[in-house]
Amino acid sequence: MTTKESNKNRWLTIADVEREYGFSRTTQHKMRKEKIVPFSKIGDKQNSPIRYDRLELDKWLEDNKRA
Secondary structure, eight states: OOHHHHHHHHEEOHHHHHHHHOOOHHHHHHHHHTTOSOOEESSSSTTOOEEEEHHHHHHHHHHTOOO
16 A cells, blocks of 8 residues: 555545544534544634544544443
């Protein structure tokens, strides 16, 4: 796997997170609004794309898991 491919797989869209982690779009929106989950917004406009860093998301899940 090249660095470019690795980076492509690292950044997830809203749809990717829904498919791979099971968080609905509505749940993601609520968690972003309440600043619960780490995410990045590309640009500063209201409809700018949202991306999740897979590494940060995995760490966040690990840090917040319940027994």
